[in-house]
Amino acid sequence: MDAFESILAMLAGAVLLRGLSHRSGVPFPTLLAVAGALLALVAVELPFSLDPSLVLALFVAPILLDAAFDTSPRDLKANWRAVLQLVVVAVGLTTIGVAAVAHWLVPDLSWAAAIALGAIVAPPDAAAATAALRQVSPPHRLNVILEGESLLNDASALLIYRLAVTAAVSGGTITAAAIAPTFLLSVVGSLVAGPAIALVWSRLTRDISDAPSSIILQFVATFGVWVVAESLHLSAILTVVTYAMTIARSAPARTPARLRVPSYAVWDTAVVVLTALAFVLIGLQLGPVIRHAPPGAVAEWSVVAAAVLATVIVLRLIWVFGYNRWLWLRGARVADDSHADWRSGMIIGWAGMRGIVTVGTALALPAGFPHRDLLLFVAFAVTLGTLVIQGLTLKPLVRWLALEDDGPVEREVRLARVALAETGLAAIDGDDSDEARALRDELHIECRTAADAEEGDGRAILPAKVLRRRVSEERRERLLALRRDGTIGDDAFHRLEEELDFADLAIEQRI
Structure with a gap:
């Protein structure tokens, strides 16, 4: 050998x-x-x-x-x-x-x-x-x-x-x-x-x-x-x-x-x-x-x-x-x-x-x-x-x-989640767009979940994130199908695949 x-x-x-x-x-x-x-x-x-x-x-x-x-x-x-x-x-x-x-x-x-x-x-x-x-x-x-x-x-x-x-x-x-x-x-x-x-x-x-x-x-x-x-x-x-x-x-x-x-x-x-x-x-x-x-x-x-x-x-x-x-x-x-x-x-x-x-x-x-x-x-x-x-x-x-x-690390994570959610809310304060209202609702859920949690890291399970995972899975199947039938080539496929990968990473960290 x-x-x-x-x-x-x-x-x-x-x-x-x-x-x-x-x-x-x-x-x-x-x-x-x-x-x-x-x-x-x-x-x-x-x-x-x-x-x-x-x-x-x-x-x-x-x-x-x-x-x-x-x-x-x-x-x-x-x-x-x-x-x-x-x-x-x-x-x-x-x-x-x-x-x-x-x-x-x-x-x-x-x-x-x-x-x-x-x-x-x-x-x-x-x-x-x-x-x-x-x-x-x-x-x-x-x-x-x-x-x-x-x-x-x-x-x-x-x-x-x-x-x-x-x-x-x-x-x-x-x-x-x-x-x-x-x-x-x-x-x-x-x-x-x-x-x-x-x-x-x-x-x-x-x-x-x-x-x-x-x-x-x-x-x-x-x-x-x-x-x-x-x-x-x-x-x-x-x-x-x-x-x-x-x-x-x-x-x-x-x-x-x-x-x-x-x-x-x-x-x-x-x-x-x-x-x-x-x-x-x-x-x-x-x-x-x-x-x-x-x-x-x-x-x-x-x-x-x-x-x-x-x-x-x-x-x-x-x-x-x-x-x-x-x-x-x-x-x-x-x-x-x-x-x-x-x-x-x-x-x-x-x-x-x-x-x-x-x-x-x-x-x-x-x-x-x-x-x-x-x-x-x-x-x-x-x-x-x-x-x-x-x-x-x-x-x-x-x-x-x-x-x-x-659980000292989990307590610190919960504390930081509250602080980060409050910072996010302050960043969109005064914005009345539909996107801002949806994001504001998510941040409020994250803040309350982390603040009320007594154990664990206080991560919120958001309905919108569950939906995003389902949508991401369907989009990935469609992307694979488009490459299989020759509608798109590998260059376009890999560019979109990378975008979906980073989106999936964000979803996994939030669910």
């Missing part, structure tokens, strides 16, 4: 697994991890490889930007204490704990290589957690904390990872005195560079009106920000996060719907493809490693992987509950410390699934890195183990703990 056929098989498999995820309720990342494990165990050789130096930029940059674009700075600020202690302390404890366990079990594994392994498996993946939690709707604040942690802990873990890899390759050591200045420079520089690049890029691309050009430039900017940050020795992850969050504040005001709709679709597709590709690649790399390993090596690696997996899970629970206890002892009543409640703490502690960043950093290890095969095996085993053990039990755990979302 050549590379082209391999890519086709990978894409088809990703679609099948995504469909299976929707039908079964099993998180998509969990299924991808299982598929990667099967690829590693099956004796199949696919001509598909990637330069380790490109792995982080290719996989992490676009997926991280997509997540950061949807992050709310307001919510992140409101929960900064809970996020910060996970980003700094939990990542640090996990890195040190894993390094100690790995060095103890494999004495000839240098401390630098052991710390690199700790940094690889330290950062949890919010996408895996939210995929598992999506069907049970836990409190909104828990999602905010998990997503905020995932955005920022990658930066702290990757900085440790870079230093550890450099030290391991060069035979040096890592000290707190060496890490602190680099960490501070990286953080401060990234916090300045990300927003600055976003402001400059927004000005340079504000006149782009072609959808394909706009989408291509979005990917160019994403990878470009990563490359610039790397060349300046900044945190590429933190720079991309701050860039995306800045762009997200300015883009909606200047981007028309005809550019935004296809852009979102392309980015959703790219995230699925890159995530699937990462798990396929690590499965393909592990296959030859397992088959060509010395006798008894895989059994030894399995012991190390099991110990590291237990360390990762237990240390996170210990820290979360320890922090919870500390808050209780000091009588803290801080709004963002939502996991001071033991049930919330249990969810946050158990939602430590590893994902794309762990897989990506493992794949990015240089070819001659000491014990690379061991580290690759352990990193994937931890990812697979957390996605299966925690990913499949997180949803039942939320239900057992009876944690439910108190």
Whole structure:
């Protein structure tokens, strides 16, 4: 099977697994991890490889930007204490704990290589957690904390990872005195560079009106920000996060719907493809490693992987509950410390699934890195183990703990609907045309429905919209018939089809 056929098989498999995820309720990342494990165990050789130096930029940059674009700075600020202690302390404890366990079990594994392994498996993946939690709707604040942690802990873990890899390759050591200045420079520089690049890029691309050009430039900017940050020795992850969050504040005001709709679709597709590709690649790399390993090596690696997996899970629970206890002892009543409640703490502690960043950093290890095969095996085993053990039990755990979302997003949506309807009414105030009267009636219904609703998002089901859907369906059938009988050609057909598509999107959002 050549590379082209391999890519086709990978894409088809990703679609099948995504469909299976929707039908079964099993998180998509969990299924991808299982598929990667099967690829590693099956004796199949696919001509598909990637330069380790490109792995982080290719996989992490676009997926991280997509997540950061949807992050709310307001919510992140409101929960900064809970996020910060996970980003700094939990990542640090996990890195040190894993390094100690790995060095103890494999004495000839240098401390630098052991710390690199700790940094690889330290950062949890919010996408895996939210995929598992999506069907049970836990409190909104828990999602905010998990997503905020995932955005920022990658930066702290990757900085440790870079230093550890450099030290391991060069035979040096890592000290707190060496890490602190680099960490501070990286953080401060990234916090300045990300927003600055976003402001400059927004000005340079504000006149782009072609959808394909706009989408291509979005990917160019994403990878470009990563490359610039790397060349300046900044945190590429933190720079991309701050860039995306800045762009997200300015883009909606200047981007028309005809550019935004296809852009979102392309980015959703790219995230699925890159995530699937990462798990396929690590499965393909592990296959030859397992088959060509010395006798008894895989059994030894399995012991190390099991110990590291237990360390990762237990240390996170210990820290979360320890922090919870500390808050209780000091009588803290801080709004963002939502996991001071033991049930919330249990969810946050158990939602430590590893994902794309762990897989990506493992794949990015240089070819001659000491014990690379061991580290690759352990990193994937931890990812697979957390996605299966925690990913499949997180949803039942939320239900057992009876944690439910108190609906802050829906309340804000209802509030905004009322405000938008009132603004629309003010815009046509004094207009006595028939069209204005019909629109005024619709806006009054929307306003009353949202204002009176006590749950849900307060969306009004308008009779006129139902009629528009029926009319749109009939118009589309007629348009298809006109093309079938040769009355109109494909050029005219596609122009009218696009108009009906945008009208249908508007109807779907209003019914």
